[in-house]
Amino acid sequence: VQLQASGGGLVQPGGSLRLSCVASGSSFSFNAMSWIRQAPGKERELVATVTTGGSTRYADSVQGRFTISRDAKRNTVYLRMSSLKPEDTAVYYCNMPSFRWDSWYSPQDTDYWGQGTQVTVSS
Numbered sequence: 001v002q003l004q005a006s007g008g009g010l011v012q013p014g015g016s017l018r019l020s021c022v023a024s025g026s027s028f029s030f031n032a033m034s035w036i037r038q039a040p041g042k043e044r045e046l047v048a049t050v051t052t053g054g055s056t057r058y059a060d061s062v063q064g065r066f067t068i069s070r071d072a073k074r075n076t077v078y079l080r081m082s083s084l085k086p087e088d089t090a091v092y093y094c095n096m097p098s099f100r101w102d103s104w105y106s107p108q109d110t111d112y113w114g115q116g117t118q119v120t121v122s123s
Contacts, residue, residue: 001025001112005094008117011084015121019079021094021114028075030100035068035079036107037090037119044107047092048079052102062088084121091116 007019019035034049048058048068056068067080077094094114095107 001027001096003094003096003112003114005092005114005117008092008119010120010122012123013085013121015084016080016082017084017119019081019092019094019117019119021077023075023077023094023096023112027096027100027112028070029072030102031096032102032105033070033077034095034105034107035077035092036095037088037092039087039090042090045090046107049104050077057104081119084119086121089119089121091118093117 002024003021005021007017011017032049032051035047036044037047038044046059047062048066050056050068050070058066065083070077093116096112097105098111
C-alpha cells in the first residue's frame, strides 16, 4: 500500500484548503482512514477519521471547521479545511491501519503513512 498526499500550501487565516490522499491497492475498500498532523515541537495529533461507511470523528480542535470524506471509486480520502487558524499550521499525513480495520483507532508507527503535506496558515 502506498499513500500519496497533496494539497497543502500557504493560506491566510480564515481561508480554506482541501487535502487529498490517494491510496494504491485494495486495502482502501476495507479500512478506515485518518488524517494526522504534527506541528514543530508538538506531539502528533489525530485530526479526523472516516470509516468505509462514511462515519466520521474529529478532534475537538477542528470540529465544525474540517470535513473528512472518501471516494471509493478514486481510492481517495479528502480533508476539507475551513476557517483556518495559525495553530492549524503543521505537516498533515494521511494514514491507514496496516491490518484490516474499519472503526476508530489510534495511529501507530507501523501503519501505512503518506509522505506528508505542509499546511501553513499565516498572514
